Amino acid sequence: MATDSWAQAVDEQEAAAESIGSLQIKEKPEENDSSSASAKSEAEGENKTAEEDDNDDKAAQSLLNKLIRNNLVNTTNQVEVLQKDPNSPLYSVKSFEELRLKPQLLQGVYGMGFNRPSKIQETALPMMLAEPPQNLIAQSQSGTGKTAAFVLAMLSHVDPMNRYPQCLCVSPTYELALQTGKVIEQMGKHYPEVQLVYAIRGNKLQRGMKLQEQIVIGTPGTMLDWCGKFKFIDPKKIRVFVLDEADVMIATQGHQDQSIRIQRMLPKNCQMLLFSATFEESVWNFAKRIVPDPNIIKLKREEETLDTIKQYYVLCNSREEKFQALCNIYGAITIAQAMIFCHTRKTAGWLAGELSREGHQVALLSGEMQVEQRAAVIERFRDGKEKVLVTTNVCARGIDVEQVSVVINFDLPIDKDGNPDNETYLHRIGRTGRFGKRGLAINMVDSRMSMNILNRIQQHFNKKIEKLDTDDLDEIEKIAS
Numbered sequence: 001m002a003t004d005s006w007a008q009a010v011d012e013q014e015a016a017a018e019s020i021g022s023l024q025i026k027e028k029p030e031e032n033d034s035s036s037a038s039a040k041s042e043a044e045g046e047n048k049t050a051e052e053d054d055n056d057d058k059a060a061q062s063l064l065n066k067l068i069r070n071n072l073v074n075t076t077n078q079v080e081v082l083q084k085d086p087n088s089p090l091y092s093v094k095s096f097e098e099l100r101l102k103p104q105l106l107q108g109v110y111g112m113g114f115n116r117p118s119k120i121q122e123t124a125l126p127m128m129l130a131e132p133p134q135n136l137i138a139q140s141q142s143g144t145g146k147t148a149a150f151v152l153a154m155l156s157h158v159d160p161m162n163r164y165p166q167c168l169c170v171s172p173t174y175e176l177a178l179q180t181g182k183v184i185e186q187m188g189k190h191y192p193e194v195q196l197v198y199a200i201r202g203n204k205l206q207r208g209m210k211l212q213e214q215i216v217i218g219t220p221g222t223m224l225d226w227c228g229k230f231k232f233i234d235p236k237k238i239r240v241f242v243l244d245e246a247d248v249m250i251a252t253q254g255h256q257d258q259s260i261r262i263q264r265m266l267p268k269n270c271q272m273l274l275f276s277a278t279f280e281e282s283v284w285n286f287a288k289r290i291v292p293d294p295n296i297i298k299l300k301r302e303e304e305t306l307d308t309i310k311q312y313y314v315l316c317n318s319r320e321e322k323f324q325a326l327c328n329i330y331g332a333i334t335i336a337q338a339m340i341f342c343h344t345r346k347t348a349g350w351l352a353g354e355l356s357r358e359g360h361q362v363a364l365l366s367g368e369m370q371v372e373q374r375a376a377v378i379e380r381f382r383d384g385k386e387k388v389l390v391t392t393n394v395c396a397r398g399i400d401v402e403q404v405s406v407v408i409n410f411d412l413p414i415d416k417d418g419n420p421d422n423e424t425y426l427h428r429i430g431r432t433g434r435f436g437k438r439g440l441a442i443n444m445v446d447s448r449m450s451m452n453i454l455n456r457i458q459q460h461f462n463k464k465i466e467k468l469d470t471d472d473l474d475e476i477e478k479i480a481s
């Protein structure tokens with residue numbers, strides 16, 4: 001009874017989500033037609049804070065991370081494992097050979113330049129490849145090798161002789177699905193019998209057809225339609241179900257319920273795998289509904305620290321004075337590369353303009369840019385083509401730019417209630433063990449309120465932030481030594 005009413009609730013929510021979807025489609029042309037409306041939304045966008053951008057955009061952030069990542073994020077932390085059956089032996093592998101992969105797949109793995117399994121892969125791969133298949137919930141930060149791991153599991157489990165879908169993989173967005181698809185194509189390069197199809201909106205199939213591809217990757221809504229309404233896929237034949245980026249997934253209305261509905265169509269012996277970069281309570285609750293009897297693997301993030309950072313603050317009265325202070329600093333010390341954080345897009349745009357006028361080579365990262373544009377800006381900055389990167393918070397989260405020696409908080413990080421955002425402060429200027437180089441952080445304080453924020457940040461980390469007089473050249477020179 002309880003299950004029935006719950007199922008009905010899911011149906012109702014889904015119908016509501018669908019009607020919201022069609023409403024949005026109808027609204028789009030109107031937006032384009034009305035120049036005043038778009039001018040208004042642009043102005044609103046300009047004043048958007050980093051935090052608002054942040055909420056807008058979890059999926060975009062995740063995509064950006066994928067686009068700019070060129071190698072594995074290594075960590076020295078140990079994985080935490082919680083086995084479904086604590087008495088069964090826990091296998092971990094140090095080489096891909098130990099996994100007894102099909103030769104075509106081993107060739108694919110080496111072809112991608114992987115020499116040995118990443119930290120999370122060491123434990124996750126033997127679990128995912130075990131017989132009988134084991135269910136898994138795995139959490140580790142972006143870039144630690146989750147995608148590569150489940151792609152290898154899917155490719156290992158399909159039977160290429162069977163020309164029907166055997167693995168389903170759901171991703172939160174079309175773009176993220178395409179990224180995973182690329183990994184499947186690369187890793188399966190020497191295994192051409194295995195085929196892939198995208199279940200994404202816009203990929204219209206003829207009614208009544210049955211898919212022959214063994215792997216289907218897509219977004220939850222289309223995947224659900226293909227399994228249920230259109231019957232392009234026979235869910236009873238699915239052997240592996242992967243839900244990727246669970247934390248991003250649950251941020252989108254309707255995705256959670258659609259995923260659960262897909263999961264309920266699958267056979268009992270289907271292997272269920274769920275991955276997430278973070279693991280707050282809501283993700284955990286969702287994960288438990290998707291994955292019965294799970295093994296759980298968690299890999300802690302590398303801790304960031306302020307220990308190797310020299311922190312200063314500069315007192316100013318206006319944004320123009322802050323800019324002047326910045327110029328004085330640039331005049332006194334050689335800064336190889338700096339990142340400057342602003343609270344709004346508007347300030348970031350203004351500051352980038354002023355710095356360019358002063359002759360600096362400036363890159364600007366801002367929330368309204370397309371993800372691909374942002375990725376290109378970051379690449380250029382990484383290559384040293386620009387020496388200063390001005391940004392709002394959202395764009396820079398998760399970006400490790402090793403060569404940045406100076407971080408300037410043109411505005412101090414605050415949350416939406418106006419309290420200090422300590423986590424963001426640490427994230428902007430902190431270094432992990434990996435990049436243990438010394439760094440310099442300069443905070444601009446322009447009001448009593450921001451002085452208060454600075455004091456609270458200081459207290460929180462119990463680390464002194466020294467005052468810097470930017471009118472005194474000698475004093476500035478000293479901080480660089």
Ligand SMILES: Nc1ncnc2c1ncn2[C@@H]1O[C@H](COP(=O)(O)OP(=O)(O)OP(=O)(O)O)[C@@H](O)[C@H]1O
Nearest residue numbers: 070071072114116117118142143144145146147148
């Ligand atoms: N064993 C490995 N050895 C070397 N490189 C690897 C290995 N596994 C994955 N990589 C590479 O590391 C990067 C991150 O891997 P992957 O995309 O699988 O991580 P992820 O945890 O899924 O992160 P995200 O969710 O951001 O994609 C990719 O460039 C991938 O090609």
